[in-house]
Every structure is written in C-alpha cells, then in structure tokens.
Amino acid sequence: MCGYCVERSALDILNKDIRGNLSKDDLGYSLGRYFYLRETPNFISALDRLRRSLAQKKQILFPEVPPIVVLYRGLEVLLQQGFESPLYQQLLKRPLYRDAIVAACSDQQRKAFDLATNGLAIKHLGLLYDAETYFWGERSTQLRVLAQVLPSCRNLIKHYISWWLEGKLQNKNDLSKGSDAEAYHRFDLLSRALYFSVLMVGSCLGGKKMLLAIAQTSPAETPAIEGKDLWLQRVAALKLYDLEGFNSYCKHVTNLRATHYYYINQMRSFSMEQKQFLQDEVRRLPDADSTDDFIRMSSWLREELDGEEK
Secondary structure, three states: OOOOOOOOOOHHHHHHHHOOOOOOOHHHHHHHHHHHHHHHHHHHHHHHHHHHHHHHOOOHHHHHOOOOHHHHHHHHHHHHHHHHHHHHHHHOOOOHHHHHHHHHHHHHHHHHHHOOOOOOOOHHHHHOOHHHHOOOOOHHHHHHOOHHHHHHHEEEEEEEEHHHHHHOOOOOOOHHHHOOHHHHHHHHHHHHHHHHHHHHOHHHHHHHHHHHHHHOOOOOOOOOOOOHHHHHHHHHHHHHHHHHHHHHHHHHOOOOHHHHHHHHHHHOOOOOHHHHHHHHHHHOOOHHOOOOOOOHHHHHHHHHHHHHHH
C-alpha cells in the first residue's frame, strides 16, 4: 500500500471526528491513531482521548504513535497562538507533549538536519529541532519573527518543490520501488521544517504562488504509507483557500486534486450554494472531474447536494 491508497482512510477519520461518530475501532490500530492526531481540528482533546483510551488497555502512546506527529501539532499551536497563550500553556502541562518534544528534538536529530540541509540557506529553521524552542518562551519567539524565518521558509519550499515534488534533483530511478531509503529518510527529517514553512508562508499574501505550486504538484514518486507529502499538499491547499477565498480558489478546479476540495469542505464547510457552484463548474469543465484517481468531484458533490436536500 502507498500514501494514495490510505489517504482516504485519513480523511474518513477526519470526517468521523468532525461529525462526532469516531469509534473505538477507528482508533484500534497505530495508523488510525496517527491519522487522528494529525488531522483532527481539536488536537489537545484528541491527545487526551488517546491517552485515556490507551491507559485503559495498559498501553502507552509512544511508540504506538510516533512522537513527531504530536510535535507537528504542538508546533502549530505554538506558532498560531504563541508561547504564553492559554492553549499552548495547557498543552505544555501535558507529560505526553513534553515527552514528544524530548524524543523528537535530540542532538542526533539536530545534527542530521544540519547535514541534510547544508548549503540551502535555511539556518533559522534549525530552531525547530531544539527542545528549548518548545520549552522556553524567549527561544520560541524567534520562530515568529517573519523577517528572520520567512527567507529560510521560502528557500526550503523551493528546494522541496524541485527535489521531492518535481524530481528535478533526483536520478531517474532513485526512488523506484522505494529503493532509495536515504531519500525517504531525508524527506522524513525535513518534514517538520516543511510543515512549519507551509504554515508560515500560508500566513502571508505573498505566499500564494508557493502554496499553489505545492498544492498542484503531486510527489514525483510514490508517497510512503503515512503520506506526509500528501498531507503537506492538503495543508498548502487549505492555506491557499484561506488566503484566496472560495471564488478565487475555484479557478484552480482543473489543476487541483478533487481530494483538496473534499478536505477543505471538511475543514471549512462549503455552503449548499458553493457546492452547487462547484458542481456547475465540473459540468462546464469536464477535465475537473478527472483530477483525482480516488475521488470524482461530480459524484462526491452529487452525494453532498442530495444529502442536504433530504
């Protein structure tokens, strides 16, 4: 199985979470728990739910779920709310979050990041691999200084687009059949900085071009099963939507995967009128119905519209 094959599972978990009907079975396996923490709009509540669930089974969260996914979402809270915010302070009091920071921010990780990004001019992003950034308010404020970090974010995204998405910096068959474990490991290592960069660029109107480039360019090779690159693609699409608004975003209907629209509907809730507009666009532009192997826009919208009419 690959990232494309299980992406729908991640979105199904998100859908059930939002509708309030997520079951124990959905969280009964490691990948389901991973998707739950990564996708949920209510990260702290999800973390508490998993902690209680696993405690009843006398299991611990790590290594049932990789600590890095907890750090991703904690980083999001830190960036968007600030270190002194009640929400981040609430999160920081949780032992699971503190344990995730320590596990994901070792000296070995920082050295590996520095080696993997040598020559990319992204030195400010090294802060993301230091535990002190998440524990100390003074250190964390450096992540929010746009003048310092934005150039590094842009440089990393440019490299990511060329290297991982377009495959321009890879040998022709580097990643065929997953043979290049080193390249996958490097992507995995950079994913923390890439997520942060997408969030930062997504906070600026000047970032729309980069967000679109990520959103419309699928990975050059097959995504790994957890689909971090597809997740980054969806996050970039969501940030682009937030900057552009519905009408402008719909201009991309023929060159963005239908999955993006499905995901944005989960996160932002299209109105019935907006769904009807999208349906009309798909009928007018047949190519819009063939952007995705896993979701046909026309079928999904028809189900949505029929459901709202009942």
